[in-house]
Amino acid sequence: MLEIKKYGAIDIGSNAIRLLIANVIVAEDKEPQFKKSSLVRVPIRLGADAFVKGEISSANIERMVDAMEAFKLLMKVNKVEKYKACATSAMREASNGEMVVTEIQEKTGVKIDIIGGKEEAAIISSTDLNQLIEGDNSYLYVDVGGGSTEFTLFSKGKIVNSKSFKMGTVRLLNNKKAVNKEMFANVEKWIKKNTKDLKRIALIGSGGNINKLFKMSGRSEGKPISFIYLDAQYQFLKKMSYEDRISELSLNPDRADVIIPATKIYLSAMKWSGARKIYVPKIGLSDGIIKSLHYKIL
Template sequence: MKNMNTIAAVDIGSNAVRFLISNIEEDSDKKCRKVAFLRVPVRLGEDAFTSGAISPERRFKLCEAMQSFEHLMKAFGVRAYRACATSAMREASNGAEVIAEIKEKSGIDVEIISGEKEAEIIYAAAQPFIASSGGGGEKNALHVDVGGGSTEVVVYAEGRVAESHSFPLGTVRLLNKAVSGEEKDAFKAELREIGGKYSIQRIIASGGNINKAQKLLNKREGEPVSYIELKMLYDMLKKMTFEERIKNFKLNPYRADVIIPALKIFLTISKLCGAPNLIVPQVGLVDGIIAKLYAERACR
């Protein structure tokens, strides 16, 4: 019988809440296997980035989701978990209060993490792809994660992390016009500086929207997505109405709107840094949490 441990990860994001359960199979070639994944479109950012606080309605929906996750962790026999909240909860004036309510109703401990910590955790899942794409030494790479509330950018040069930035520029924030002109200008100026300072060969792109774009482009796993291909998809989607995107591309309502600003961010970064190709490893914060939990348990 296999020696198996079960671990779980929760990502309380600005657009959605994600939950992942994985099995660690000690005597298997593939050490970590995904066994369950759930995504609940709570969209906390619509509250946090406009009114400055999480509304009672979204607090209720979030707590309901967390209670469900707690039941699933018991059912699957989860031995260790980590739950992280990002941009929306960082900025909500009642973020600490919401975290306390989650603890009271579900028993789940949630930590609010910084943008830099978020990028560090995602790196744990993206690192193998960064190394294989040339970011491990012979080429410089840029890891870009676009979320609902922020965009994390990490520069890899000569096999190490050279710079790390967290920009308050996310899809939900942009949809709600909660990004100032000064913030957009600062973002572009920083990317121009990165492009001039480093010779960026590849962009490692993560986030739900670029994952969906890769699938819409019928790309195989590991196959690069070019700037031209992404621009064509962006232009096609932008011309359509919200309803047409749902009908023609089978997008769910919580993807059909945010995918436009997300692709725009990726295109802007690609252009400013002069990197013509993107690698999409299909990983996110929950995958990084799982990778870190696995590493911690493997070292025991």
């Protein structure tokens, strides 16, 4: 007997807000299949509010209300039976974050949970990493967001350590250079300390920017990107103007600036851990939310 369930995941990030609708196909004596039905992305850069002004602006609150209304309608027409909305770094740090959550629920009926960095990392790492982390190899999982980056270290198939750093792409764009330098130094210290005894380490990257870089590489699914290739792309992107990245590379305006600091984070993590390649399995918070809903973890 075949059963198809529909779930929705709303990821309220620092650079954009996403709605993922997925079909979960359940067949007798088989592992459930998770199939993405649709993904809608709205570039509301909440991090530019939270990390600079300390609160979400009234204009962006209005945009969030409109986005949630639209998401609610999309879930209705797609007959989504269950959904979960999670907000991350920008909403965590905004002084009016809880007030925004209350206002959105009152106006739209959409309940939003503001989750911590460790919870965010746990939800993401519950996705399809098993195929990669099996065996004796070690992996540093790096999820780069707009406001924070989550690092999770796997060795022999198990989580060894994890940490969330306030080092995201939108934050790096808005911070002073001295602040960013100190931030990178703290991350370097953590990575070197936790990977010094590990051999044959590789990175696993997630986030919109590494997905875009992977797509630009033309690699086939499952094949890693090398450190040399990523570094060459970084130098190439840095030389281009913001306008050229949009017109010549067809990057979205809200991607064309953050892709530079994101690439730097991945490259730095590879350098400090000694990894020479990075795998990009196309997973993220919204995928983790879908899985968690199905397995009733959330």
